[in-house]
Amino acid sequence: MTKKIILSISLVLLIVSNIKGQENKNQISINADNIIPALFTSNSDAFNLIYRRGIKSDRHLRVGLKYFYEEDNEFNLGLKTGLDKRFKVSKKWSFYYGMDFNLIHNESFSSERKYLELALSPFFRVEFSISDTFSISTEPGLYFKIMPIKDNDNSPIDNSKSIFSSSLSNIGLINFNISF
Numbered sequence: 001m002t003k004k005i006i007l008s009i010s011l012v013l014l015i016v017s018n019i020k021g022q023e024n025k026n027q028i029s030i031n032a033d034n035i036i037p038a039l040f041t042s043n044s045d046a047f048n049l050i051y052r053r054g055i056k057s058d059r060h061l062r063v064g065l066k067y068f069y070e071e072d073n074e075f076n077l078g079l080k081t082g083l084d085k086r087f088k089v090s091k092k093w094s095f096y097y098g099m100d101f102n103l104i105h106n107e108s109f110s111s112e113r114k115y116l117e118l119a120l121s122p123f124f125r126v127e128f129s130i131s132d133t134f135s136i137s138t139e140p141g142l143y144f145k146i147m148p149i150k151d152n153d154n155s156p157i158d159n160s161k162s163i164f165s166s167s168l169s170n171i172g173l174i175n176f177n178i179s180f
Contacts (some may be wrong), residue, residue: 024054024179024180027180028050028177028178029052029137030176032174032176034048045143045169045170047065049065050080051064052084058087060083062081062083062098062100063079064082064100066078066104074108075109077104078105078117079102079103082098082101083098092129096125096126098125099120099123100120102118103118117146117147119143119146121143122141123140123141125137133179134177134179136175139170142166143167147163148161
């Protein structure tokens with residue numbers, strides 16, 4: 001179902017993006033793993049859909065959505081906001097750096113625990129333009145998160161706690177981008 005929705009959005013954006021005569025200030029990025037899972041893989045920190053809006057010629061505001069649902073097991077919903085800045089362009093390549101703030105709700109049905117992740121993610125973006133409308137990109141970076149865990153089961157032991165962690169993020173993650 002999710003893949004059908006993403007495919008439908010992609011087709012609508014493809015049609016809209018072929019309208020000429022305007023500068024492309026908007027971009028939708030779709031995680032390649034959602035389109036062709038046999039060829040691409042992503043980790044659990046990856047966001048499925050990202051919208052970028054140009055606010056200056058070299059700066060973009062970003063909003064991302066992460067979703068995952070597995071019946072009787074797990075539900076994840078996340079939102080990220082951020083800013084990126086282009087620092088180099090050469091022919092078909094563009095290079096950016098930026099920072100995202102992530103807020104992710106995780107719920108484990110089997111362990112009856114809820115997690116809320118708060119994270120800062122500085123990143124480096126590399127984008128290859130196939131045309132004025134289509135490009136592919138990757139955004140490796142760092143991930144600093146704090147995760148308060150709330151234990152909701154009825155056991156006498158309360159396993160609620162808080163965890164701080166950091167890691168590399170989105171290594172090898174590929175996004176397909178549509179600009180309009």
